Amino acid sequence: xxxxSPWCLLLPSQTHxxxxxxxxxxxxxxxxxxxxxxxxxxxxxxxxxxxxAPLALCPGLKVLDVGCGTGDFLRLLAPIVSPGKAVGLDLxxxxxxxxxxxxxxxxxxxxxxxxxxLELPFRVGSFDRILATQVLLHVPDPWRALAEMKRALAPSGxxxxxxxxxxxxVVQSSDNELGRRFTDLACRELRNGLIIRxxxxxxxxxxxxxxIIRAEVEVAESLDAFYTWFVEPSLKHFKEIGAFSEAEAxxxxxxxxxxxxxxxxxxxRTFYTVLASQLS
Numbered sequence: 001x002x003x004x005s006p007w008c009l010l011l012p013s014q015t016h017x018x019x020x021x022x023x024x025x026x027x028x029x030x031x032x033x034x035x036x037x038x039x040x041x042x043x044x045x046x047x048x049x050x051x052x053a054p055l056a057l058c059p060g061l062k063v064l065d066v067g068c069g070t071g072d073f074l075r076l077l078a079p080i081v082s083p084g085k086a087v088g089l090d091l092x093x094x095x096x097x098x099x100x101x102x103x104x105x106x107x108x109x110x111x112x113x114x115x116x117x118l119e120l121p122f123r124v125g126s127f128d129r130i131l132a133t134q135v136l137l138h139v140p141d142p143w144r145a146l147a148e149m150k151r152a153l154a155p156s157g158x159x160x161x162x163x164x165x166x167x168x169x170v171v172q173s174s175d176n177e178l179g180r181r182f183t184d185l186a187c188r189e190l191r192n193g194l195i196i197r198x199x200x201x202x203x204x205x206x207x208x209x210x211x212i213i214r215a216e217v218e219v220a221e222s223l224d225a226f227y228t229w230f231v232e233p234s235l236k237h238f239k240e241i242g243a244f245s246e247a248e249a250x251x252x253x254x255x256x257x258x259x260x261x262x263x264x265x266x267x268x269r270t271f272y273t274v275l276a277s278q279l280s
Contacts (some may be wrong), residue, residue, distance in 0.1 A: 044073060044076050046166075057081050062127045071112055127154060133161075140191070163271070164196070164198045182244075203274065213272060
């Protein structure tokens, strides 16, 4: 299993950052994060050192998590690098407030702040490790954000980016046309749904010439959190933009539920983690 998967599957009509704070219920996104990462967090809590092993963490390192959300993974990482620093950055004040609250009794080397991936509030070479998980997908100018991460990275540091290749999404339907339409729309309606395909090359252009790419396919055979937090809300969005009729959306959901009852439900998506550093 790959060590890191997305913590948050945002809906096509919702973007990372201040838009979260401007919604009617910003706390919805806190619940969404908790629901979609529960299984992964369980793995991380069982053995943090094994979970974060690809980052080659050790005491004294400075780590930045760009788009940290509520900071649950950073809290597990912080003891490994102590007395080094673990810093979480997120554009959403709601997320940072939640991260601070959850970390009230945590380690002294852990901190959180509000800030933009497009203009990191840190000096050149400030961090030994920089993480970005399901962040570039939503950023208006992802290559600028990536350049900012490179600027804030120490010369011997490592960047770790995790994204889904949304072109690999499968939600199997008895109606193949509806299934293909759903997965095509899911990719096209996300801001940067195929960004992972250009990411290694972009990292090389930034001078990070040692690239490791790890892939993991996650398969669901039941109506899991992905179904609840992505499939159903996405169909609502697709109806709003006229890409699915009411009848088609109802038929699509009814078919998925029936397939689940009969033990024939199937969905999958491919996650990629790209680890990038500079060899001398």
